[in-house]
Amino acid sequence: MDSYLSIAEAVLRLARRPLSSREIVEVAYRHDLVPSRLFGKTQHKTVGARLSEDILARRDRSLFFRSEPGKFFLREFLADPDIPEAYRSPIVARRRQRELRRGAPLAIRRANAVAAASALRSATDKLQLIIDTCQFHYSDPASDLSDPDELHVWSFVMFMRGPEVLTYRHGRYREGRDTFLKRRSVGFFTPVADKDLDLFDEGDHGIVASGLRAIAFDLDLPHVVFSGRFHSSPARIEDLVVAEDERGHADLLAVVSMECPPHFEPLTRRLAINDLSWMRLDVPINHIEDFDPWSQAVVQRAQRQHANSGE
Known part of the structure; x- marks a missing residue:
């Protein structure tokens, strides 16, 4: 053998x-x-x-x-x-269950994404500008996204508890990219697809709903957790971030903030999500290289905005 x-x-x-x-x-x-x-x-x-x-x-x-x-x-x-x-x-593995419901991925031209992400506007205004100008479209689901001028849109959900965010370390069966494996993350993410859009999500093309479904799978949260009476503020899009890797491939991260219910403590180890812990976002991180590339981009941008606000 x-x-x-x-x-x-x-x-x-x-x-x-x-x-x-x-x-x-x-x-x-x-x-x-x-x-x-x-x-x-x-x-x-x-x-x-x-x-x-x-x-x-x-x-x-x-x-x-x-x-x-x-x-x-x-x-x-x-x-x-x-x-x-x-x-x-x-x-069907839990990660695979999430992927099976994928359809045609939501995408945007690279130049449009960069312009929207860098605009001096709120995340809501940036998103509305993209929607109003019909810059979002759905790509061929059979495509490998070989067009370098096209970016896929990902919902990147940060699970917040006041100034703290829930972090975890990528396990072997969660993320196949070497730059993510065993790195720490501040977000639960999933690509947004046409199946995420319904009559209740037209305002954001299903970005928030897809992210909440992803975090429900990843943390084994009951769906009732997402009802309004369980968290003080609704999940909302906080920012748009263009994340580029070392090969020049980029994605558009729609950073979603969701408040953790006060009674909920998601610290159970899972096959693909390890070492869950809370981290303050308003405190400088000593070892940013320990985080995956998307988390680095999101955290560094958030901390720059915090510093510029003078808070």
């Missing part, structure tokens, strides 16, 4: 039922499928990580799927009537 993925494939084909990573390793050793060059005390963790990474990266093209949390099986058995139906029902 060439790799842990090959070993897992052979074991699952032999077992014809879902197995945990630990069970995969145990069966592999019983059938002498593990070469001597592959060794270690935590091989089951390596197998689990390799399988999870393959499913995350290859999606439906992966040979594997999860039949339940922690259990892996082969896609080749999905249509096999001799396999119990309970073994042939893939579960």
Whole structure:
């Protein structure tokens, strides 16, 4: 066997039922499928990580799927009537659930986005200017956004408790970009799409609603949390920020502020969201490089505005 993925494939084909990573390793050793060059005390963790990474990266093209949390099986058995139906029902990861409802992404021409973000206006006025001049449009969902002059719009929700913002560290299964992996973030973000727009969201093309749905998934918040009686002020767009990466690709972040309910303390560790903690935005950050690029752009801009206001 060439790799842990090959070993897992052979074991699952032999077992014809879902197995945990630990069970995969145990069966592999019983059938002498593990070469001597592959060794270690935590091989089951390596197998689990390799399988999870393959499913995350290859999606439906992966040979594997999860039949339940922690259990892996082969896609080749999905249509096999001799396999119990309970073994042939893939579960959908929470992050994937968010992505499945995506449609055509909301976009804007780069020059228009830069002009709007730099205008000396409130976020509401900037957004209204874009909407009034029909500068927002929806891109082809099958496109990889190869046009460098077009930016996708993301809802970037900051979960606030007075002057503090909820921060977290990106886990392995949340964000695939190297510049985000294991970095700290001050926002919960998601691309805005045509499916986010309904009769109640025409004023902002569904930016706020998409962000609230994203944070509900990420923090396991009940939908009632977003009702008006649970937080003192409604979620609102605070700023528009153009975030550019080292390759020159840029996105438009619609920074949304949402007040945390006073009784709510979201500090539970999750697979893709680690080390949740509160941080004051009005205090200089000593290690800004510890934050992901979007958080750096948002925090530095917010602190500049705070300093300029003289507050």
